[in-house]
Amino acid sequence: MLILNKKSDLSAFLSPLSHQNKSIGFVPTMGALHDGHLSLLKKSLEENDVTVMSIFVNPTQFNNANDLEKYPRTLEEDVKKMGKISDSIIVYAPSVSDIYEGNTVSESFEYDGLEHQMEGQHRPGHFDGVGTIVKRLFEIIKPTTAYFGEKDFQQLQIVKKLVALYVIPVEIIGCPIFREANGLAMSSRNERLSENARKKAASIFEILQQAKLKFEKQSVSETIQFVKKEFEKHPEFELEYFEIADETTLLSTEVKEPNKKYRGFIAVFIEKIRLIDNISLN
Numbered sequence: 001m002l003i004l005n006k007k008s009d010l011s012a013f014l015s016p017l018s019h020q021n022k023s024i025g026f027v028p029t030m031g032a033l034h035d036g037h038l039s040l041l042k043k044s045l046e047e048n049d050v051t052v053m054s055i056f057v058n059p060t061q062f063n064n065a066n067d068l069e070k071y072p073r074t075l076e077e078d079v080k081k082m083g084k085i086s087d088s089i090i091v092y093a094p095s096v097s098d099i100y101e102g103n104t105v106s107e108s109f110e111y112d113g114l115e116h117q118m119e120g121q122h123r124p125g126h127f128d129g130v131g132t133i134v135k136r137l138f139e140i141i142k143p144t145t146a147y148f149g150e151k152d153f154q155q156l157q158i159v160k161k162l163v164a165l166y167v168i169p170v171e172i173i174g175c176p177i178f179r180e181a182n183g184l185a186m187s188s189r190n191e192r193l194s195e196n197a198r199k200k201a202a203s204i205f206e207i208l209q210q211a212k213l214k215f216e217k218q219s220v221s222e223t224i225q226f227v228k229k230e231f232e233k234h235p236e237f238e239l240e241y242f243e244i245a246d247e248t249t250l251l252s253t254e255v256k257e258p259n260k261k262y263r264g265f266i267a268v269f270i271e272k273i274r275l276i277d278n279i280s281l282n
């Protein structure tokens with residue numbers, strides 16, 4: 001395994017491979033790797049000549065200083081986990097200055113309105129930070145294919161839009177959500193939950209699955225009311241939002257239209273830790 005901290009070293013390593021037309025698979029992460037990340041890594045290893053994984057806790061996508069400070073940083077363990085899968089992974093673990101060169105600010109992006117919904121509304125500036133880092137990583141690594149998890153479904157749609165708007169020659173692959181045995185969507189933030197909260201957080205996916213059943217027979221507003229009521233029964237949670245939105249535009253809907261794909265999107269706090277999840281509804 002090759003671990004590089006400088007973009008100049010990474011570019012020097014990758015550029016001859018690009019010239020030889022080798023396919024470069026890329027898995028961007030903020031570390032604290034779990035099986036969801038590892039599934040992306042395995043897919044990239046299967047499908048490409050070379051696989052790069054970045055581990056970088058990107059400061060510009062955090063709108064909450066406490067969340068940034070508490071974000072788990074576990075590079076040594078992450079490297080061990082990768083080593084169990086393959087010793088040919090290229091790890092890029094840069095410092096903030098290697099990426100931002102003394103100017104740790106986001107560029108501004110418009111993603112045809114995708115940025116105004118859900119996470120964009122509740123985490124101002126978040127998608128500017130995501131766009132900034134993803135675009136820079138694409139410029140440095142020049143991957144042929146990049147892999148993103150569907151847990152951050154809005155992020156996935158935004159990255160696809162970014163690539164289209166900036167005509168970046170990379171294929172974006174969305175991969176299914178990985179869940180813990182109790183259904184909780186895997187997330188690096190789960191590390192910060194107490195054992196008890198981690199058990200209780202299973203309710204998030206249980207309620208989403210029930211919402212899917214409701215949605216088959218009932219209206220959008222009835223389904224939303226159902227979810228809100230269910231969370232009222234669980235005072236340990238603070239529901240930030242549950243929205244039903246068109247999968248492509250991410251616009252919330254009040255009516256079901258034929259031939260449209262809908263998804264339920266949720267953000268909840270438990271023990272002051274913010275968890276997100278989503279489910280395909282039809």
Ligand code: PAF
Pocket residue numbers: 028029030056058061130133134152155
């Ligand atoms: O999904 C994440 O972990 C991050 O948002 C990403 C894509 C690595 C950018 O920092």
